[in-house]
Amino acid sequence: MSDQYILALDQGTTSSRAIVFDHVGNIKGVGQKEFRQIFPKPGWVEHDAAEIWSTQIGVAQEALSKAGIRASDVAAIGITNQRETTVIWDRATGKPIANAIVWQDRRTASYCDSIREEYADTLQKKTGLVLDAYFSGTKVKWLLDNVEGARERAGKGELAFGTIDSWLVYNLTGGELHITDATNASRTLLYDIHTGDWDDELLSILDVPRSVLPEVRNSSEVYGKTAEGLLGAQIPIAGIGGDQQAATFGQACLERGMAKNTYGTGCFMLMNTEHEAVPSTNKLLTTVAWQIGGQRTYALEGSVFIAGAVVQWLRDGLGIIRSSGEVEALARSVDSSDGVMLVPAFVGLGAPYWDSYARGTIVGMTRGTTKAHIARAALESIAFQSAELLEAMQKDSGAPLKELRVDGGASNNDLMMQFQADLLGVPVVRPKITETTALGAAYLAGLAVGYWQSTDEIARQWQEDKRFEPQMEPAERERLMTRWKRAVERARNWEDEASAG
Numbered sequence: 001m002s003d004q005y006i007l008a009l010d011q012g013t014t015s016s017r018a019i020v021f022d023h024v025g026n027i028k029g030v031g032q033k034e035f036r037q038i039f040p041k042p043g044w045v046e047h048d049a050a051e052i053w054s055t056q057i058g059v060a061q062e063a064l065s066k067a068g069i070r071a072s073d074v075a076a077i078g079i080t081n082q083r084e085t086t087v088i089w090d091r092a093t094g095k096p097i098a099n100a101i102v103w104q105d106r107r108t109a110s111y112c113d114s115i116r117e118e119y120a121d122t123l124q125k126k127t128g129l130v131l132d133a134y135f136s137g138t139k140v141k142w143l144l145d146n147v148e149g150a151r152e153r154a155g156k157g158e159l160a161f162g163t164i165d166s167w168l169v170y171n172l173t174g175g176e177l178h179i180t181d182a183t184n185a186s187r188t189l190l191y192d193i194h195t196g197d198w199d200d201e202l203l204s205i206l207d208v209p210r211s212v213l214p215e216v217r218n219s220s221e222v223y224g225k226t227a228e229g230l231l232g233a234q235i236p237i238a239g240i241g242g243d244q245q246a247a248t249f250g251q252a253c254l255e256r257g258m259a260k261n262t263y264g265t266g267c268f269m270l271m272n273t274e275h276e277a278v279p280s281t282n283k284l285l286t287t288v289a290w291q292i293g294g295q296r297t298y299a300l301e302g303s304v305f306i307a308g309a310v311v312q313w314l315r316d317g318l319g320i321i322r323s324s325g326e327v328e329a330l331a332r333s334v335d336s337s338d339g340v341m342l343v344p345a346f347v348g349l350g351a352p353y354w355d356s357y358a359r360g361t362i363v364g365m366t367r368g369t370t371k372a373h374i375a376r377a378a379l380e381s382i383a384f385q386s387a388e389l390l391e392a393m394q395k396d397s398g399a400p401l402k403e404l405r406v407d408g409g410a411s412n413n414d415l416m417m418q419f420q421a422d423l424l425g426v427p428v429v430r431p432k433i434t435e436t437t438a439l440g441a442a443y444l445a446g447l448a449v450g451y452w453q454s455t456d457e458i459a460r461q462w463q464e465d466k467r468f469e470p471q472m473e474p475a476e477r478e479r480l481m482t483r484w485k486r487a488v489e490r491a492r493n494w495e496d497e498a499s500a501g
């Protein structure tokens with residue numbers, strides 16, 4: 001097997017990527033292409049599903065050619081994807097009936113408000129999720145209600161719904177398979193994470209017909225093969241996982257209490273709770289981490305919507321840096337943020353607030369405030385938001401964290417990682433391979449075809465690159481967290497409902 005490779009398809013929010021991995025988890029070739037972000041109205045975010053497919057298959061070919069290998073050298077394909085983003089397509093033609101509605105899209109926020117009192121508890125008990133426009137269910141309903149003739153056609157069985165994993169598998173197999181895996185299903189508000197199946201009560205609350213749903217499968221199994229003529233050989237498709245769950249697997253957080261935080265556009269912290277779906281009393285999500293051999297492993301998740309994106313805002317919105325990498329030097333040019341706090345609630349706040357109506361704010365400025373203080377406050381805001389996730393997580397799980405494994409583009413910022421360790425009072429550890437999302441998908445696929453034998457083998461491949469030890473006094477940590485929470489209060493509930501929903 002050692003002369004063979006695994007191909008991971010990593011379909012993210014802003015780009016489609018493909019990575020070829022070898023047996024020891026080294027990267028042999030990468031293809032990446034950005035695609036269009038469509039903003040038809042304030043608060044709406046769409047993708048062209050056809051473009052997602054064309055860029056994804058294009059980068060898969062590019063990764064193979066960069067690695068200098070042929071499709072017949074690939075033992076299996078693993079798929080990982082931006083989660084919750086919703087596509088509905090025509091089963092006869094394979095064409096989407098509308099643009100995909102992206103996870104960040106807020107168009108169903110007021111609908112969520114309208115059913116919150118009656119149904120939020122039931123939805124949370126069964127799905128582990130908070131009722132929010134973030135998840136797929138209300139997006140499916142919106143498409144069925146707003147695309148002409150869609151509900152009627154769905155009733156006749158003519159339409160298929162899928163998250164991006166389903167859409168890719170459908171296209172990779174030439175329209176043969178309409179499936180998803182348990183991690184992606186667990187982000188829809190339609191799937192009972194305890195029984196492991198779509199649920200009639202949930203379907204009826206959100207008015208979604210069963211006829212549009214994909215079959216839910218394990219995260220690691222051979223589902224089928226790529227269609228003839230697509231890549232040059234028919235490759236088994238053998239792993240599917242939502243990107244944050246795949247990163248948890250790729251970080252080898254395989255035991256109860258192990259956690260990772262991914263610092264990309266947003267921040268997503270997941271803690272493995274093994275086979276217990278731990279309910280949150282602190283507004284976190286309970287979600288499926290992976291399902292292997294019919295057995296579900298669960299995680300507690302905290303989702304922050306704006307993390308690395310605040311650095312993009314410093315670059316594109318304020319113009320005070322030219323590239324994301326410059327932020328560290330600018331922030332280091334001052335000793336502290338000098339009391340300035342920036343709350344990047346640009347699209348509301350996710351966990352633990354779930355406030356669609358919060359908006360960004362900067363407080364504590366004086367005549368002495370410079371762009372360096374703002375840059376430092378922006379970086380610190382990423383760490384403060386993550387610290388709040390960890391606070392909630394430790395309350396829910398009842399277990400103190402031993403270390404936090406980190407990855408994602410913004411985790412390369414040493415200044416921020418040290419501040420993160422200081423605020424958490426827990427060591428922050430960065431692995432050698434930070435492409436953990438794609439690696440996790442590769443592991444899921446490789447396990448299914450015997451390329452890797454066991455999760456123990458995977459855990460042994462994880463290697464530490466850098467460790468940040470907490471250095472801050474607990475009293476100072478306490479003081480800073482209290483000030484942060486005061487700043488958050490000033491950002492909350494700012495936009496009025498009519499213009500936000």
Ligand SMILES: Nc1ncnc2c1ncn2[C@@H]1O[C@H](COP(=O)(O)OP(=O)(O)O)[C@@H](O)[C@H]1O
Binds near residue numbers: 012264327413
């Ligand atoms: N040195 C850095 N310090 C802070 N943020 C950074 C740095 N380098 C990149 N970023 C941020 O990381 C994000 C990109 O990370 P990535 O993991 O590729 O995100 P995604 O998968 O969500 O597109 C961008 O938002 C960028 O602003």
Ligand SMILES: O=P(O)(O)OC[C@H](O)CO
Binds near residue numbers: 013082242243244265
């Ligand atoms: O595409 P990413 O990496 O920003 O991840 C998006 C998440 O899956 C949304 O839940």
